[in-house]
Structure formats: structure tokens, C-alpha cells
Amino acid sequence: MRRWLAALIGLVLGLSLAAPVRAESYALAPMFKGHEFDKPVLLLPAPPDKVVAWYVVEQEGVIWRLAPDENGPHQTVFVDLRARIESGPNEAGLLGMALHPNFLENGRVYLSYTAKGSPLVSHIAMFVSRDGGRTLDETSETTVLTLDQPYSNHNGGHIAFGPDRKLYIGFGDGGSGGDPKGFGQNPNTLLGKLLRLDVDGAAPYAIPPDNPFAMGGARPEIYATGLRNPWRFSFDRVNGALWLADVGQNEWEEINLVTAGSNYGWNIREGAHCFDADACRTEGLIDPVAEYDHDEGCSVTGGFVYRGRALPALWGAYVYGDYCSGTIWGLFPKSDADVFSTGANPRAWSFEPPRVLIERGPNISSFGEGLDSELYVLDHQGGRVFRIVGEK
């Protein structure tokens, strides 16, 4: 894209094109000025094309498209699925969206939502955009997978394509409190798990032959087990590492580096601590790489490893936050070698104690990652979108 056009788009989108800042303190700069959303839960950039565009997902089931024109970001309805989405319970609704890696050619969009009715049923579904991503054909829905939810909370619901072009899906333990039916450790349910599907290999999906349980031992869709309520996971754009935040019960919020076939402990452990003291063990269970207790927040929201250019001091840090306190942390690796290595064992990596980047922010429902790898924050209650910027 020509530089003047990029600058114009930056101006109308309210982006800062300032020189990189080696900041030690950070702030939130409003994005899409004048545009507020109703309980936004996800921000996704459209793939690189003729125009810069973003999608903002609202929990009740509307997805907006924002694209620049001469008057600023132009907001239009991408799709309105409120009629088929149940968003009554706090943790239900339209919870995830992912664009197929070949979206510009095939227009495929994957959505994750709880369907209208009770008890809740989670749906992973494919839709098609037939106009280059301006709108989504709501009649094009094809179900990929459904999962009955025994309780109304802990629906997880995040979906994302990995660098391996497989679709990853995070499901919570089914809800209630304490995982009363032990779903997190039950290999025969998709509740409390991270899944990995090949949506190109067959309809509606194929099991990737290199899935850890493709040959048995658990449901073959499962990639990782022992999760309570994974709320956002992401892939590092440099080394492909898979970072996942798992919401805790009453005490510990956790950040995990996920590897194939691993068990992240719930409901035997909460964070790096015993949850069920009688059954507690550590053998075969992976503790989080970072945790915080409920003096510092109430519910973790996973973010991204920062790989942008505007904030060089933040490069390589995993950025995450808390829904209640609005605190945003950065988890910095001890060794640069770790963050560059591809295919190495992330479990061997070590990190400095988490640093507070922003003491008190909004009710963070999600982080967003731009095409340029800059990071954004969604304010669930206030309906705003912010960009993380440097303060000096």
C-alpha cells in the first residue's frame, strides 16, 4: 500500500503513526472515536485487501464491520444473528469468530455461539461471505460441531486458526462450580478441553492425524485437557507458541503455554495449587507459567504476544488482563533465544515475574491483534475499543 494512502487510512481510523516508543509505562488510546458497541467480546482485523477493515463482535449476536471512508470509520452490519443466539446467561452469546486462512478466496467465517433456548447448546458453525467480507450470508450456516452445556456458565467458546491452519476451539468444564461432574479430567467429553479440527479435510471436519489422541486414549478432537474455562487463547506470530488463559474458581487465575496432549490440571489443581486437596497430585499435570490471585482481579482474559513495532520495549511479552480490575500485565521471557525459537519445547522457557503495564483499565472482555501486530483492548461494559500505546 502506498504510504500516503496508509497515512490517510490511519488518520480516519484514529491510528497513531508516530515513531516507535521505548515505553516503560503504557496507556489506552481510544479507537473508532464516536463508535460504541453493546458488550463487545471480540475484535478481528479483516485480512489484507484493498481496504483496511475490522470486525467487532457483540455478545448478543451482531457483528459490525468498520472500514474507513472520508468521514471516518464507516460502521455497517456484517451480520445480525440475534434471533438464533442465546445471550441471557452472563457467559453465553456470540463468543468467538475466526476467518478461514483462505478467507479472501473462499469467504468462510467460523462462529462460536450458544443457541437460542435452554439448556444451552454450544455451536461451532461455518458461514460464507459472498461479497468480499462486507456482509455475511446468514442463510449459509453449516454446523461443524455442537456441544450440550449442562450448566449456563463456563461456555468457553473462543475459536482461532493456528499457523498450522487447523481450527482450535476452547470449551469450559460445563459450569456450575468446582466442576461437580469432573468433566475437566474426563477424556470422553469435549467439555473442559481445547480441541483441534481440520475443517478442510472433510465435511464438517476431519481429525488431524497428528492430534495427540487421534489413535485413542481420549476423544480424538482433543488437543489439551484439564481446563476450567479457557477465555481466549492465541498463537505467537513469531514462534507459533500457543498461549491460553484459564479462568480460575475462587483464588487463582492462570496463563498457560499449551502443548499437544498436555493436562492443565483442573479440577485437581487451580493454578499452581491444590484445588481438591484429597485427590491432589502434580504428576502428569502442567502448572501455569503465570498466575495471580483474587486480590488482583477476578477473571483472566488472555491476550497476545506483542510483536508490533510501535512499542519496542514490549516486544516478545505476552500481554493479558483481568476482567474486574482492568489490570493489564506483560509476561517477559528471560531469554530472547526462547522467543525466537520455533518448534522448541515451550515448557523449557522461563519468564520474569509479570509486570503491571496498566494498573486499572476497563472490564476487559478481549484483546485484539492488528495486522501490524499492535494490540487492542475491548471494554465489555463501556462498549469501547482502545489501542495500547506508550506513555513516554
Ligand SMILES: [Ca+2]
Ligand atoms: Ca490449570
